[in-house]
Amino acid sequence: MPTQSAAPSVPTSARITAPPGNPTWTPVVALSFGIAMLVASEFLPASVLPALAADVGVTEGTAGLAVAATAIAGALTAPSIAVLLPRTDRRTVLLALLAAAALSNLAVAVAPSFAVLLVGRLLLGVAIAGYWSFAFGAGTHAVPGRNHVVSSALSFGVSIATVLGVPLGSLVGDAVGWRTAFGGAAALCALSAVALAVALPSVPAHPTAGLRMLREALRNKRLMAGIGCVVLVAFGNFAAYPYIRIAIDQVDPGATMWMLLAWGVGGVAGPILAGMLSGRLRQLAAAAPIALGAALLLTATASSVPVLTVAVVLWGFAFNMVPVATQLWVTRVESERAESAIALQVTAFQIAITAGSALGGVLLDGHGVGLLLVVGAGATVAAGIGWAFMRVPRT
Known part of the structure; x- marks a missing residue:
């Protein structure tokens, strides 16, 4: 900012x-x-x-x-x-x-x-x-x-x-x-x-x-492009996350509790590292969604508990970096109207949660958990690429 x-x-x-x-x-x-x-x-x-x-x-x-x-x-x-x-x-x-x-x-x-x-x-x-x-x-x-x-x-x-x-x-x-x-x-x-x-x-x-601030924030093309990337990364995660237990069960049903704990360990570490890397915000905003996409693909292809453990820890770690990266990104790009920028970020997340979990359920019923993980990975990687090409104002 x-x-x-x-x-x-x-x-x-x-x-x-x-x-x-x-x-x-x-x-x-x-x-x-x-x-x-x-x-x-x-x-x-x-x-x-x-x-x-x-x-x-x-x-x-x-x-x-x-x-x-x-x-x-x-x-x-x-x-x-x-x-x-x-x-x-x-x-x-x-x-x-x-x-x-x-x-x-x-x-x-x-x-x-x-x-x-x-x-x-x-x-x-x-x-x-x-x-x-x-x-x-x-x-x-x-x-x-x-x-x-x-x-x-x-x-x-x-x-x-x-x-x-x-x-x-x-x-x-x-x-x-x-x-x-x-x-x-x-x-x-x-x-x-x-x-x-x-x-x-x-x-x-x-x-x-109020309304004036929101209207002016909506006119910021770079902000709205970033909000589009927020939708993509949140959509990709929540197309897959509600069904993480099914993905785990396909590899080892007995490992479910430990795998969810591993996701949580990664999730706790993610925000901490994201805060430490906030000085390189453009790279952080691009890297977190791409790492999330890699985690989803690795989860989709994992055939052993060690590989799945790495995938799940990376999943929790990468996704939980995203809220920090995106919040800092939107308030940097729209520093004069930060309150409206964050409101738009929150709206994007909520819409993506609803749409992602709904589509994930359809894909699960029709094609199995593997395809929804791949679709989720595609959306998150697209978000990361989008942020990689968007400049961020210097602090």
């Missing part, structure tokens, strides 16, 4: 005088905790799907819409929330979104029917998309000049939630019931709201935030 100093730049939306005193990382930790709770809530239905479906009287396939509904709501919310709340303090918005997530999980926990459950999940989609749109700017406001660390911290929270959320949700659901698991998620979202209220200072909205 262009500035006149040699220090790492900060988007204009976050270039507000920091609170007096020594900088503290507590707000960033609180923001990361919040996104971790939101993402864990997003994928919680996958942990308890059979019991949830049986209890509310729908098939497991229909119950799977609980995840898709969240993504669809997020795709609609990300570009519109700043338009609807152009002048509201971003701290207030973030706290309200975490409260909405707590209410969403509570609604699911007590839902008497699938319809009520879906309403709760739609509310969660609003909370996730809105939080993602504002969290980066709030973090760089609290800790100016450390964009790469803020982005890595937020993505690290997502990785931890992805690695631990599903297995822990499954354990809790099996032990005390799926409704209790959602009740616990509601409590944790409420706790994250309290932590953020204590840690995060006021974050005034940018003077041009």
